[in-house]
Each structure stands twice: as C-alpha cells, then as structure tokens.
Amino acid sequence: MCEICRVRTRKYIFFFTFAYYHGFLSKHFVLVTNNSFPKIRIKDIAGIAGVSPGTVDRVLHNRGEVSENTRKRILGIIHELNYQPDILASALASKKRYRIAALIPEAKPGSTFWKYPLKGIEDGLREINHFGISLDMYYFDYFDRNSFLKQSARAIKDKPNGLILAPVFSEEASLVVKNCNDQDIPVVLINASVCMENCIAFVGQDSLQSGMVAAKLMDYGLRDNPGILIVNFIREEGKQLHLLKREEGFRNYYAKTSQAGCPVLDYLNVSDIIDRKKEKILKDAIFSSRIPISGIFVTNSRVFHVARFLEKNSINNITLIGYDLLEENKAYLRKGVIDFLISQKPREQGLKSLMTLYHHVVLKKEVEKNQYLPIDIITKENLEHYSFT
Amino acid sequence: MCEICRVRTRKYIFFFTFAYYHGFLSKHFVLVTNNSFPKIRIKDIAGIAGVSPGTVDRVLHNRGEVSENTRKRILGIIHELNYQPDILASALASKKRYRIAALIPEAKPGSTFWKYPLKGIEDGLREINHFGISLDMYYFDYFDRNSFLKQSARAIKDKPNGLILAPVFSEEASLVVKNCNDQDIPVVLINASVCMENCIAFVGQDSLQSGMVAAKLMDYGLRDNPGILIVNFIREEGKQLHLLKREEGFRNYYAKTSQAGCPVLDYLNVSDIIDRKKEKILKDAIFSSRIPISGIFVTNSRVFHVARFLEKNSINNITLIGYDLLEENKAYLRKGVIDFLISQKPREQGLKSLMTLYHHVVLKKEVEKNQYLPIDIITKENLEHYSFT
DNA sequence: CTGAAAGCGCTTACAG
DNA sequence: CTGAAAGCGCTTACAG
Numbered sequence: 001m002c003e004i005c006r007v008r009t010r011k012y013i014f015f016f017t018f019a020y021y022h023g024f025l026s027k028h029f030v031l032v033t034n035n036s037f038p039k040i041r042i043k044d045i046a047g048i049a050g051v052s053p054g055t056v057d058r059v060l061h062n063r064g065e066v067s068e069n070t071r072k073r074i075l076g077i078i079h080e081l082n083y084q085p086d087i088l089a090s091a092l093a094s095k096k097r098y099r100i101a102a103l104i105p106e107a108k109p110g111s112t113f114w115k116y117p118l119k120g121i122e123d124g125l126r127e128i129n130h131f132g133i134s135l136d137m138y139y140f141d142y143f144d145r146n147s148f149l150k151q152s153a154r155a156i157k158d159k160p161n162g163l164i165l166a167p168v169f170s171e172e173a174s175l176v177v178k179n180c181n182d183q184d185i186p187v188v189l190i191n192a193s194v195c196m197e198n199c200i201a202f203v204g205q206d207s208l209q210s211g212m213v214a215a216k217l218m219d220y221g222l223r224d225n226p227g228i229l230i231v232n233f234i235r236e237e238g239k240q241l242h243l244l245k246r247e248e249g250f251r252n253y254y255a256k257t258s259q260a261g262c263p264v265l266d267y268l269n270v271s272d273i274i275d276r277k278k279e280k281i282l283k284d285a286i287f288s289s290r291i292p293i294s295g296i297f298v299t300n301s302r303v304f305h306v307a308r309f310l311e312k313n314s315i316n317n318i319t320l321i322g323y324d325l326l327e328e329n330k331a332y333l334r335k336g337v338i339d340f341l342i343s344q345k346p347r348e349q350g351l352k353s354l355m356t357l358y359h360h361v362v363l364k365k366e367v368e369k370n371q372y373l374p375i376d377i378i379t380k381e382n383l384e385h386y387s388f389t
Numbered sequence: 390m391c392e393i394c395r396v397r398t399r400k401y402i403f404f405f406t407f408a409y410y411h412g413f414l415s416k417h418f419v420l421v422t423n424n425s426f427p428k429i430r431i432k433d434i435a436g437i438a439g440v441s442p443g444t445v446d447r448v449l450h451n452r453g454e455v456s457e458n459t460r461k462r463i464l465g466i467i468h469e470l471n472y473q474p475d476i477l478a479s480a481l482a483s484k485k486r487y488r489i490a491a492l493i494p495e496a497k498p499g500s501t502f503w504k505y506p507l508k509g510i511e512d513g514l515r516e517i518n519h520f521g522i523s524l525d526m527y528y529f530d531y532f533d534r535n536s537f538l539k540q541s542a543r544a545i546k547d548k549p550n551g552l553i554l555a556p557v558f559s560e561e562a563s564l565v566v567k568n569c570n571d572q573d574i575p576v577v578l579i580n581a582s583v584c585m586e587n588c589i590a591f592v593g594q595d596s597l598q599s600g601m602v603a604a605k606l607m608d609y610g611l612r613d614n615p616g617i618l619i620v621n622f623i624r625e626e627g628k629q630l631h632l633l634k635r636e637e638g639f640r641n642y643y644a645k646t647s648q649a650g651c652p653v654l655d656y657l658n659v660s661d662i663i664d665r666k667k668e669k670i671l672k673d674a675i676f677s678s679r680i681p682i683s684g685i686f687v688t689n690s691r692v693f694h695v696a697r698f699l700e701k702n703s704i705n706n707i708t709l710i711g712y713d714l715l716e717e718n719k720a721y722l723r724k725g726v727i728d729f730l731i732s733q734k735p736r737e738q739g740l741k742s743l744m745t746l747y748h749h750v751v752l753k754k755e756v757e758k759n760q761y762l763p764i765d766i767i768t769k770e771n772l773e774h775y776s777f778t
Numbered sequence: 779c780t781g782a783a784a785g786c787g788c789t790t791a792c793a794g
Numbered sequence: 795c796t797g798a799a800a801g802c803g804c805t806t807a808c809a810g
Contacts, residue, residue, distance in 0.1 A: 041787060052797045057789065065795055088477045088519050089787035092802050096789095130477050206774060213770040220728070221609050253770070339609070374775045377766040381602040381642070385595060385763045430803060441781045446805065454779055478803035481786050485805095780810085790801085 091131045101160035106139035120350025152176045162357035167194040190353045203352045203371045205344045207242040210375045211249025227291040230267040233302035246299045295319040304328035307337040343376040480520045487522045490549035495528035509739025541565045551746035556583040579742045592741045592760045594733045596631040599764045600638025616680040619656040622691035635688045684708040693717035696726040732765040
C-alpha cells in the first residue's frame with residue numbers, strides 16, 4: 001500500500017520531499033530514514049519550502065511575523081522529515097544564558113546530609129554548563145526559619161530562570177512557591193513535597209513507602225519480639241510532614257502485613273534542638289517502657305543519637321533502623337549498632353532536580369511531575385558501594 | 390605577597406595577560422577569574438601570543454608543525470588562563486563521527502535481564518548523540534557460544550571506535566579483548582569482569598560483596614535456624630566466575646560474621662539448560678537434605694525456578710533470596726515467595742558503560758577503572774520504585 | 779612552520 | 795511578512 005523509500009543523501013531527501021510536497025508522488029508515499037542518514041538542516045527545509053532559513057527559524061520558535069500559509073507549509077515539511085534541531089549549533093549561536101537558583105540547607109559538620117544533593121547539582125552542572133547554564137546557590141540554616149526567609153527573598157529578587165527548592169519550612173516554602181508562580185519562575189521541589197500544584201516537579205522519596213520498607217526489615221528480623229519504639233526527632237510538633245508519613249507507613253505495615261500480627265508500638269517525640277535532654281528522655285523511654293523494647297525505628301537521620309545511647313549503655317539486643325548516610329550513622333552501621341539505614345539517593349536528588357529544570361527551561365520538554373527515587377536499604381555489607389549516590 | 394586582579398571583560402584579560410607575558414607585571418601576579426567571566430577563546434590566546442588561531446589549534450591538538458618556542462609560549466598562556474575549549478563549537482566544526490559497538494545478550498521473554506542495560510545504553514545515547522556518536526548493537530544468544538563468536542567477529546570487523554562487551558563466555562571474551570587491543574579499540578566490560586588489564590574499565594557489581602549482603606539478610610532473618618541451601622544454576626561447571634564469587638562472599642560472611650555462628654551450609658549445582666529435571670533435583674535436595682532447610686540462596690536470576698517449586702509444594706517457611714528483577718522474580722517477590730532480591734542496577738550499567746567510552750574516546754579524559762555499582766536490596770515494599778534502574 | 783579563509787547549523791539584528 | 799548577512803567558537807584544508 002505504501003511506497004517505501006530509503007534515503008541516504010541530502011540530494012535524495014530534497015528530491016523526494018520536494019516531489020511529495022508538489023504532488024508528484026502518491027499520498028501513500030512513506031519516507032523511511034535510516035542510520036547513516038544525513039542530518040536535516042533548517043537550510044534543507046527552507047529549500048524545499050522555497051523560503052529563507054530565517055523564516056523557518058521564525059516558525060520553529062513561534063516568533064510570529066510569518067503568514068499562516070507559509071507557516072503551515074513549513075510545519076508540514078518539518079513534521080514530515082522529522083526535523084530535529086541541532087542543539088549544539090543552537091546553543092552556540094544563541095548566546096542565551098540561563099540562571100538556575102538552588103535554595104537548600106547548608107551542609108554543616110554534624111549535619112552532612114545536604115552536601116550530597118549539592119554534589120549532585122554540581123555534577124549535573126558540569127554536564128550542561130556548555131549550554132549557557134549557570135548556578136547560584138542560596139544556603140540557609142536548617143534550624144533557622146529566619147535564614148530561610150532571608151535567603152529565599154534574595155533568591156527571588158535575583159529573578160532566576162528556575163528554582164530548586166528544599167521546602168524545609170513548609171509554610172514559608174509555600175509562600176516562596178506562590179511568589180515564584182507570580183513571576184513565572186518554575187520551581188522543582190527537592191527531598192520534601194509541598195504545594196505541588198504550583199511546582200513543575202517533585203524529586204525525592206516516597207515517604208510513606210519508605211516507612212513500610214523500614215517496618216518490613218524490622219518485622220523480618222524480629223518475628224516474635226514485638227516491642228517496638230518509634231522515635232521522632234523533630235523541630236516543631238507536626239510540621240515536618242515527611243516524617244509523619246514515614247511513621248504512618250511504618251504503622252501501616254504493622255497493622256496490615258506483619259507476620260507477627262500487630263505488635264506493641266510505642267512512640268516518642270524528642271526535640272531535635274535542645275541537645276542535653278536527649279539522653280535522659282531516651283533512657284526513660286527505653287528502661288521504663290511498658291513493654292520490653294526489641295526494636296527502635298528513628299524516622300530521620302538523627303538515629304545516631306539513639307545509637308550513641310545504646311552503645312554507651314552497652315545495649316546490643318535492640319534492632320535499630322533509621323535514615324540517611326551521615327558520617328555518624330555510617331560509623332554506627334559499621335560497628336553494628338545500627339542495623340539498617342534507609343537512604344534517599346541524596347546526590348541523585350540534586351542531579352535530577354537540576355536536569356528537570358534544564359529539560360523544562362532550556363529544552364522546553366515535558367517533565368515528569370512525581371520523580372520518586374529508589375528507597376535504598378543500606379547495611380554494613382553494601383555501605384561502601386553507596387558512598388556517592 | 391601576590392597582587393590579585395579580578396577580571397571581568399575580555400579587554401582586561403587581554404591587557405593583564407599580555408602585560409604579564411611581556412614582563413610588565415610582577416611574577417607574583419595572580420589572575421583571579423570569577424563567575425561572570427567572559428569565556429576565553431582560541432582567538433584570545435592567539436592574540437596574546439601573537440599568532441593565528443590555527444597555530445593555537447595545532448598546539449591544542451598536538452598535531453605538530455609548530456616550533457618548540459611558540460608551542461611553549463602558547464601552552465603557558467593556555468595554562469595561565471585555564472583555557473577550557475568550547476566542546477559545542479568543537480563538535481560542530483569537526484564533523485568527526487564515533488561509532489560505539491555493544492556486544493550484549495539479546496533480551497528474550499523469560500530472560501529479560503538484558504533489556505535494562507540496553508535501555509541504559511539507549512538513554513545515554515540520546516544525551517550524547519549530538520556529539521556525533523552512533524551506536525551499533527550486536528546481540529548474541531546467552532546460551533549459545535557460537536552466536537557469541539559470530540557476533541563478536543562481526544563487531545570487530547566493523548572497526549568501531551569503542552566496544553561495550555558483556556563477557557558472558559569468559560574465555561572467548563578474553564580473545565575478543567585481545568583482538569580489540571591489537572586494533573586499538575578500547576573495551577568496557579559490562580556486568581562481569583575478565584581480562585581487566587586490557588580493558589579501560591569494568592562497570593558492574595562487586596560479586597563477592599553482593600554475596601555477603603545476601604548472607605547478611607539471611608542471617609538477620611534466621612538467627613537460630615541455620616539450615617541453608619545454596620543453589621547454583623549454571624551453564625557449565627566452573628565457568629561463570631561471578632557466580633562463584635557470590636557464593637564465596639556468602640560463605641565468607643557465615644564463616645566470619647554470622648551471629649548464629651557457622652551454620653550448616655549445603656549446596657547444589659543445577660544445569661541452567663535442561664529444563665525438565667530442575668524440579669526433581671530441587672525436590673531431592675530439599676526434602677532429603679541432611680539438615681532441615683530454612684533458607685535458600687540462589688546465586689543468580691534463576692531464583693524463580695526455586696520459587697515456583699516452593700509455591701507448587703506449598704512450602705512457605707523457607708526464606709528465599711536471589712538476584713535480579715526479572716518479571717518472574719518480581720511476581721514471586723510480590724507474592725512473598727521470594728523474600729529479597731539483590732539487584733545490580735542493570736540500566737545504570739548500560740548508561741555508565743556508554744558514558745565511560747564517551748569520556749575516554751571523545752573527551753579523552755581519564756576514566757575510573759573499577760566502577761562498582763551499588764548492591765541494591767529489593768523487597769516487596771521498595772520494588773515499585775526500582776522499576777527503571 | 780604559519781596564516782587566511784571557509785564552513786559546521788543555528789540565531790540575531792537589520793533592511794526592505 | 796521576508797531575506798541577506800554576520801556571527802557564535804572551533805576545525806579543516808590549502809597556500810605559502
């Protein structure tokens with residue numbers, strides 16, 4: 001039913017397409033291009049359409065000033081030949097510059113998590129900076145709402161072409177997102193999610209599901225000893241939604257799936273800020289618990305506080321599960337005090353956030369809205385091969 | 390001690406560098422460039438050195454025909470200004486083409502593993518094909534040595550600029566590597582390792598360590614029930630080195646680390662090819678074992694054979710651990726027949742292999758020789774977020 | 779051993 | 795509404 005024509009050289013492309021467009025060939029004619037196919041250029045399209053390259057360019061970039069007639073003709077040819085612009089030549093010629101801003105917590109000694117997303121962003125930048133992309137970092141203090149407000153104001157004032165945002169303070173972050181929306185600055189959320197309808201993407205972990213994974217590991221190891229303590233190290237009651245989600249996932253698993261049936265779950269909220277009281281609170285919770293504790297699940301990276309306590313008190317019959325490959329946590333994992341760490345691919349979070357903005361802002365491609373990264377299970381045995389992920 | 394000068398515009402760069410090179414500035418002068426720094430071009434270097442761009446290019450690419458004197462002068466300036474070539478412009482101007490060949494098993498229904506490395510290679514290609522890179526695939530039959538020989542001969546005859554090689558048949562693969570060496574075709578090994586001294590890199594998993602991870606999971610779940618069966622599904626006795634390594638890692642863990650002390654380990658080799666006998670062999674091994682079996686470790690992706698057997702015979706008190714997210718394995722993981730799967734990041738293996746060749750062949754950068762990928766632990770709970778890794 | 783010129787494919791003013 | 799020309803930074807013959 002169709003004539004098929006394999007084309008190799010520009011001359012042939014020109015001939016067939018020209019003929020096709022001027023009605024010399026059957027409407028069932030199909031142009032089959034192959035591997036050793038010479039690239040179609042704007043010039044070729046212009047030649048076939050009988051216009052100048054400038055006009056094709058105007059059509060390609062929707063910058064108007066083209067009659068509807070020629071526009072349609074050109075779009076037809078572009079479509080027929082499956083024209084793919086040469087993004088190298090494009091980037092080289094258009095001296096467009098894009099500024100991406102990243103608003104994330106500063107990595108501090110003792111809170112090293114955020115150095116990995118930063119590394120991911122920097123690694124990504126190295127791959128795409130040729131395309132005229134530059135990066136501005138706005139660091140804030142993880143514990144200081146005011147520093148977040150200050151840095152977010154700075155970032156927005158600089159009017160970047162895109163923003164990577166760690167919504168550590170969820171309410172304030174929502175305002176930032178709204179603000180960006182008003183100024184047409186696309187936002188990608190990293191690590192935690194908030195106000196999704198106004199963001200182009202979220203890159204991070206499925207918190208609910210990661211709680212289920214933690215519970216599975218707990219359950220698998222402690223089939224018959226159901227005394228479990230959940231510890232939340234929090235900044236403010238009820239504000240860090242992803243921690244609540246993790247706890248919910250953990251509880252869901254035990255409510256529905258556990259092989260041991262529903263065990264006794266206890267929980268404890270400890271302030272993440274006041275340091276001196278942590279130990280006493282843990283001591284009370286563990287020693288005077290109404291149930292003998294055989295497993296502890298910490299819903300974030302502060303699991304090393306518990307590990308330190310267990311080690312000090314020579315308690316080694318408690319299974320301990322927490323989050324993230326902080327240096328302290330890694331050390332306790334190696335020693336066997338922590339049994340499992342759930343990791344969130346922090347480096348990839350950074351990398352993917354940047355790439356998502358690049359695809360959206362520069363290449364103008366569709367991007368996936370929910371980019372859930374794998375929930376990595378880390379043990380002493382596979383830790384070393386995860387160092388840079 | 391040093392004069393510091395922040396430069397912004399080309400004019401200043403020219404002035405300072407020119408002055409510096411002609412002795413008008415102190416030797417302690419340091420050129421500090423910053424973010425909003427205009428790119429240094431070949432033209433700038435040529436201007437300062439008082440030569441033409443062509444000469445600078447000759448120096449940059451070591452293509453001789455330059456007097457030692459000017460060569461040194463130009464190299465000095467290049468170094469001083471930390472010149473970074475614009476790889477976009479370079480790729481656009483030099484119409485160089487690079488052909489990468491990939492020699493990997495064909496993904497078949499029932500053996501879907503290799504479709505993920507392929508996907509990784511294809512995804513990577515899409516990022517770099519602008520740079521004149523094309524890909525030729527040479528698929529062979531995982532079970533057929535002759536098809537490997539045939540396809541490898543084809544691949545080499547086509548003289549690619551680089552080869553991605555899955556050394557499924559280790560001895561034959563060594564010959565291929567030697568052959569490539571003679572013709573200056575760089576080789577990246579994917580998934581399994583062989584003949585490393587002649588390859589530029591290996592991309593895959595640390596097999597010994599992955600066996601340790603499997604053992605850890607087994608041990609953690611079965612502290613008191615030490616009857617464990619190791620099952621090897623093999624093509625030929627002693628030929629698939631990475632399977633032996635996995636078993637070795639598993640045994641090492643139990644010999645050294647196990648909390649239960651050294652448990653009773655039994656093992657079984659089953660031919661991967663003759664299908665009808667598998668079930669009977671498993672039945673004999675499990676039912677008439679000298680120890681009651683409470684855990685089975687399968688050293689590769691054929692774990693679904695065991696899962697099928699366990700399910701058919703309604704045995705559900707045996708912990709089952711194996712490798713790879715084949716469709717069959719995923720189904721048994723979801724049902725709870727398989728407890729854990731170790732995954733090897735098959736897609737990333739493909740992606741990294743291609744990128745390694747790109748960096749080596751096109752960008753002429755140093756590449757890391759041993760690229761061990763994370764040893765992913767997959768459970769029913771985190772399976773869905775690993776689909777495409 | 780060195781330089782001048784043309785070209786890679788696309789974009790950007792500018793002239794009509 | 796359309797076209798001709800110059801230029802992005804680098805490379806490739808070619809002439810001397």
